[in-house]
Amino acid sequence: MSESATHAAIETVARNSYGRLIAFLAARSGDVAGAEDALGDAFVAALERWPVDGTPQKPEAWLLHAARNRLIDAARRNQIRQHSEKFLQQLAEEAQTVAATHQYFPDERLKLLFVCAHPAIDAAARTPLMLQTVPGVDAERIASAFLVSPAAMAQRLVRAKNKIRDAAIPFCLPDPPEWDERIFFVLDAIYSAYTAGWESVIEVSSTPHALAGDAIAVGRTLVQLMPAEPEAHGLLALMLHCEARRAARYTRNGEFVPLDQQDTARWSRPMIDEAENHLLSAAAFKRMGRYQLEAAIQSVHASRAVSGCINWQEIVLLYEGLVQIAPGIGSLVGRAVALAQAGKPAAGFAALEDIPSSRVANYQPYWAARGHLLQLLKQKDEAQKAFTRAASLTDDPALREYLFKRSAGRI
């Protein structure tokens, strides 16, 4: 086999199985960094051997076997072979079982997701750790999306992996009493990855944009691993609805376009359809949750592509539900705007005024919403001040320009 064909074969295995291989090794050793080292070495060995020996029939089993050999080498170097023999023996037996019987090996990625999003891990490390281990996103790309230096991100990841190993965070699924709390952390970590990839993006090829794709990939994996969790479907639907509109967020000249004025022809119909299917699957479980409600709100917006109008009354109802279970500042502002759009600008403004001022000082959407509502209430001067403040709080140049235009009353 030619070298390039072998490389292609290795890349295919890496793309399809990297997260599963890491999860399999780490779930048995409790050591994510050790699993990464061993698997990295196994891939290096594959690059050497496969062009000579041919691509093995079961590449994953070959890699697991090689990773296990690396662990033995490491143990020998550290003269601790006798202590680790039992663990390595077990690993070898399992690798053999995988090779002999199953076409594929046990999928431990869900356990790995729960470990990465464990509340005992530094909150700032959960999403990066999840992105690095499950879809195998390059650490530098993660660092640039989270606006920290690669060295700082690497440190953060090393610390988190050390904590997993040294504090013995278990690779197991939480029991029912903790399930809801723990699943929240998993969903939150995935959504954080998506929002990191969402903000301040214009060019499609940019790094943060790619991260949004990675987040959706993890969301798909989660749905596949937990098909009976409605919130997993809800989160995926939410991300897909947002992603479907990416091209419509800016005009071809790079100008910002607010959601209710976007050209629906530029929305991705396949993504909207996929989102709607997941929302329907979620609804079948009759267990409401934060992400399902947020996805449902986006679904109402998406229906404008068919109906040509937005049912704000329906959005108000959904926000009422959302602020009950997740009274975050985003949902409070969203509810106020929906009230105003549904024909009750005074009620909407009162809802905005009810939000404690300490929470909104630096929250750009609040000031944009305030400007919009004041404009509806014909309070021009106050509206101008709010839009100016909003403009000063965003890092997206196109959005800043849009907000200044609204401030000047040009739109």
Added chain:
Amino acid sequence: MLVTGTSKRIGLSIATILAQAGARVAVSEAKTVAKASICHPVMRFARARGNFAQMSKCTVAARHYCGVVGILPARTKTKRKPVIMKYALLVHGSQEYFDRGKDAAYIAAGMAYGEALRAAGVFVGGAGLRSPQTATTVSVRDGKRHVHDGPYAETKEFLGGFAIIDVPNLDAALEWAARHPAASESSIEVRPLAGFDFSGGAKKPS
């Protein structure tokens, strides 16, 4: 225009994995320091093996069940489970918290908690501490002994007590920490013990 989204993304490449390995080399210095100070490889593998053998959830659940309902699990002295992980539960409390030390309900809750730990077979040791006003701090510098009144730090929270427990993993330790009667008004710091203790010397692989 169709947004190609994920399909536009080039998936994980072998180059990425190798780059990741490379990135690890770049931080190897930090890692080496961390490894040397925190975790000797012997510990790492002993623990790894232990985790694997002990991770059975039903074992953990059964132990907890016994603890809650107060059944002493059938354990023979000769077949003691290998030591896997020990954690210190450190109670940090305010002055008000210490002032409740003579409260009967408070004492009873502490006793019941200790009993539950013993019944579950996870108790290694522990005690409540008297108030920080009773503390004396000692240090030796250049062979000279320095003694002064009170704890060092000028903090609002003090170490109020501790328990050492022997459980398979962090989740089990966190569960016990949450059950601590002080958890509802103070906070419990959960710290894994390093691989040796004063009583037993270096931890022996079982």
